Amino acid sequence: xxxxxxxxxxxxxxxxxTGAMRVPGVLFASRELLAPAENAIEQVxxxxxxxxxxxxxxxxxxxxxxxxxxxxGVAATDPRxxxxxxxxxxxxxxxxxxxxxxxxxxxxxxxxxxxxxxxxLDPVIPRGMGKGAVWHLPGRRDLTGILxxxxxxxxxxxxxxxxxxxxxxxAGAVADADPGQVSERAVERGARQVGSLGxxxxxxxxxxxxxxxxxxxxxxxxxxxxxxCVMIHCGSRGLGHQICTDHVRAMEAAMPRxxxxxxxxxxxCAPVDSAEGRAYLGAxxxxxxxxxxxxxxLTEAAxxxxxxxxxxxxxLVYDVSHNLAKLEEHxxxxxxxxxxxHRKGATRALPPGHPDLPPDLREAGQPVxxxxxxxxxxxxxxxxxxxxxxxxxxHGAGRVQSRHQAARGVGGRQLRAALEEQGIAVRPSSxxxxxxxxxxxxxxxSAVVEAAEGAGLCRKVARLVPLxxxxx
DNA sequence: ATGTTC
Numbered sequence: 194x195x196x197x198x199x200x201x202x203x204x205x206x207x208x209x210x211t212g213a214m215r216v217p218g219v220l221f222a223s224r225e226l227l228a229p230a231e232n233a234i235e236q237v238x239x240x241x242x243x244x245x246x247x248x249x250x251x252x253x254x255x256x257x258x259x260x261x262x263x264x265x266g267v268a269a270t271d272p273r274x275x276x277x278x279x280x281x282x283x284x285x286x287x288x289x290x291x292x293x294x295x296x297x298x299x300x301x302x303x304x305x306x307x308x309x310x311x312x313x314l315d316p317v318i319p320r321g322m323g324k325g326a327v328w329h330l331p332g333r334r335d336l337t338g339i340l341x342x343x344x345x346x347x348x349x350x351x352x353x354x355x356x357x358x359x360x361x362x363x364a365g366a367v368a369d370a371d372p373g374q375v376s377e378r379a380v381e382r383g384a385r386q387v388g389s390l391g392x393x394x395x396x397x398x399x400x401x402x403x404x405x406x407x408x409x410x411x412x413x414x415x416x417x418x419x420x421x422c423v424m425i426h427c428g429s430r431g432l433g434h435q436i437c438t439d440h441v442r443a444m445e446a447a448m449p450r451x452x453x454x455x456x457x458x459x460x461x462c463a464p465v466d467s468a469e470g471r472a473y474l475g476a477x478x479x480x481x482x483x484x485x486x487x488x489x490x491l492t493e494a495a496x497x498x499x500x501x502x503x504x505x506x507x508x509l510v511y512d513v514s515h516n517l518a519k520l521e522e523h524x525x526x527x528x529x530x531x532x533x534x535h536r537k538g539a540t541r542a543l544p545p546g547h548p549d550l551p552p553d554l555r556e557a558g559q560p561v562x563x564x565x566x567x568x569x570x571x572x573x574x575x576x577x578x579x580x581x582x583x584x585x586x587x588h589g590a591g592r593v594q595s596r597h598q599a600a601r602g603v604g605g606r607q608l609r610a611a612l613e614e615q616g617i618a619v620r621p622s623s624x625x626x627x628x629x630x631x632x633x634x635x636x637x638x639s640a641v642v643e644a645a646e647g648a649g650l651c652r653k654v655a656r657l658v659p660l661x662x663x664x665x
Numbered sequence: 666a667t668g669t670t671c
Contacts, residue, residue: 264666284666286666323667382668391666393669431667437667
């Protein structure tokens with residue numbers, strides 16, 4: 194256990210400010226969940242040193258080592274006090290996130306068609322490193338609609354419906370995207386990948402609602418026990434990666450000019466109200482829209498297969514990002530302030546009654562979608578009133594082994610056989626990629642969710658189990 | 666996460 198960590202409540206630890214830290218560190222977790230994340234705890238303290246940071250540098254129960262910021266980190270800065278935005282606080286996969294679709298059929302009814310369904314999804318869900326996409330776009334002009342319009346643009350082009358957009362964070366498009374801040378190289382990489390899962394922990398899973406903890410909230414979300422669901426986990430692909438690379442470089446060069454020093458060069462940042470800060474936020478918003486359009490197009494690909502093979506419909510439950518910085522209003526020390534909230538491997542979790550929720554979700558709160566490790570449960574949570582960390586919670590299981598370590602363990606073929614033995618159909622894109630996602634490489638997602646709920650960050654609504662996984 | 670080290 195980290196020497197400077199003090200237990201401060203249920204599932205709550207604190208690091209008192211020392212050295213360059215401007216605020217404390219606050220970690221929501223059990224000792225067991227923090228034990229494999231020693232190096233990430235150091236990163237929580239580093240983030241607390243950022244100019245303009247307010248309240249605390251927070252860590253969610255799935256915290257682990259990331260680029261500069263920990264994955265599972267939440268930090269807000271006040272632009273009026275020189276607060277910065279840092280690409281490392283969002284991550285390379287800008288707006289990586291999850292969407293959940295609910296089918297109008299139960300698992301028992303779908304069982305005879307499951308194999309055909311998986312075989313139908315296999316060839317139409319592009320995935321793996323660099324390979325294939327639902328849309329192919331020649332270049333910048335064609336990408337502009339996606340970069341500014343996100344899922345809304347995809348729907349306008351005939352890929353989805355208006356109801357989908359009401360069930361997306363920000364109604365499917367982040368405002369203030371600036372395609373002019375997206376480099377030619379980022380556009381080139383992005384143009385070939387619109388509508389693709391990518392690799393790593395990204396997937397499309399066919400799931401069954403195994404358990405409902407809150408029937409009222411589940412009902413509002415359109416979920417019931419036994420129901421079939423589809424969960425899509427993907428991000429902004431090479432476009433987001435290139436944008437992060439470009440803007441980290443620009444901010445590194447500009448930091449001396451802004452008189453900013455940080456404990457780790459991976460925390461490269463610039464004031465929100467500076468040319469570099471605005472440039473990054475404009476490009477980041479464009480990548481966020483790309484990520485949402487990506488998930489919208491994969492939704493349509495899945496819908497076509499479900500209709501054809503099973504005669505089933507898929508309705509959007511919600512689409513939410515796990516990697517984003519947003520300008521939001523929060524009350525700090527009794528004062529409403531406009532803050533730049535970084536969530537990296539963390540989920541916004543709006544409480545019941547929040548004005549940004551669509552009317553049909555307002556009573557229940559925002560659906561929070563938590564993908565589990567391959568072959569294990571995923572969760573649907575919801576926000577709670579008065580939650581700490583700027584209404585944020587966990588985002589997934591959280592790695593404990595590097596990809597390299599994981600690949601030295603169980604082989605991909607062996608892993609697939611074990612999952613098929615459990616009745617889970619697996620359609621991988623590579624054996625190596627599958628091995629890197631072995632469940633042993635992750636924390637127990639149920640323990641993460643228990644800690645998040647126990648710390649008062651969110652409430653459990655439902656647990657989903659996999660029937661079949663299309664693996665990135 | 667990522668044309669898995671421009």
